[in-house]
Amino acid sequence: MDRGWRRSGFLLYLPDASRSCCPHYTIKLRAPDLKPTRDQRHALNRWNRFVLGERYLKEKAAKYPLGKEEKKRQNTTFNLIEAIHESEACNLKPDLHPDHQYTVTLEPSTFTEEKFQLFNHYQRDVHHETDSDISRPGFKRFLCSSPLHRTAQYGSFHQCHRLDGRLIAMSVLDLLPAGVSSVYFLYHSDYAAWSFGKLSALREAALAIEGGHDWLYMGYYIHSCKKMQYKGDYKTQLVLDFDALAWDPLDEKMRALMEKRKWVSMSRERAIEASLANNDPSDRSSLEKALVEKAYAVPLASPVEASRARVPIFSLHIPGVMPAAEVREHIDLANVKITFGSRMEIRMGSLGSFSAEDGSGGWGDPGTAKGLAAEFAAVVGPVLAAEALLDFSRGGSGGGAAEGDDEDES
Secondary structure: OOOOOEEEOOEEEOOOOOOOOOOOEEEEEEHHHOOOOHHHHHHHHHHHHHHHOHHHHHHHHHHOOOOHHHHHHHHHOOOHHHHHHOOOHHHOOOOOOOOOOEEEEEEEOOOOHHHHHHHHHHHHHHHOOOOOOOOHHHHHHHHHOOOOOOOOOOEEEEEEEEEOOEEEEEEEEEEEOOEEEEEEEEEOHHHHHHOHHHHHHHHHHHHHHHOOOOEEEEEEEOOOOOOOHHHHHOOOEEEEEOOOOEEEEOOHHHHHHHHHOOOOOHHHHHHHHHHHHOOOHHHHHHHHHHHHHHHOOOOOOOHHHHHHOOOOHHHHOOOOOOOHHHHHHHOOHHHOEEEOOOOOOEEHHHHOOOOOOOOOOOOOOOOOHHHHHHHHHHHHOHHHHHHOEEEOOOOOOOOOOOOOOOOOOO
């Protein structure tokens, strides 16, 4: 994820920001620093009051009055963890009766008919899909399957919201050492008025905090898509720069650039600003235009042209993919581990030298094993390239080191 990748089922994918009609930006939120807005707090408090009911709240205030200091604390500060769990059945006073029974459970990401029926309704109501688009195998593949090994602490899970025993919403989450990754969220339209998008994001942030994680990864931010812009409402989101593999705040400056550019890299923008500062300001407009065109130039502008190109993937200058020079400098391709379907592992260097006179190192052809190993290293980076085992057998059961696919939020 820190290189721009996302997961959908067993498949992993990296969008091409430079050629996409709607660039995808990886975003993450430092969960312990989240300060919910007034609107977000209102949505959570409104839901809690609906679940508990006015009678419960009045009886609780009368029977279990708060002390002066506690009243002052609640009136002056907002505690996200307390508010998130306030209306859950397990936290209520046993001698008082709420209007509804509300439970939230973290369950393995396995298939059940109950989950599928919620998915079926959501896809029809929100995404306007039809019978031909929705199936149980498709649901299993999309939101139940996962390449992650599940333990008590890590893996892929479903966070299920039930009201009076009925499944009304579900988050698909990956719990990872680096943080919580939000893969997908769905809810029943009967509860659309309760702003479940806000409720789910706040609850996922709370889950990250309770699990000792710093980060909540909220998938991709797509500035040109209104349905995705809500992700920027949780402050402060950081956006991944594909070039520097560094994080920049999603602030007004970045948003303004997203309005102007086809896609945005803040490291490229800083280089443009530095060049402008060293030149005559009287011709700033035309110079800036030339610098921007040069900074964001791609050899094949069309996605169709790029997909048909018979060149190594790093030659396409896809954001997030290492160029050839960086692959040579940072990755020892000769030590990449490979297999041809047997139990034996060998090193790529066993197939011959990577130091060709033409400078390509013998891996300029993506139709060869060396070419494929170089492409894999370019897209996943040095850490995974050093650990992975590439299976070159025909229909190898191991599939390679990574498998990739389908959008998580479309």
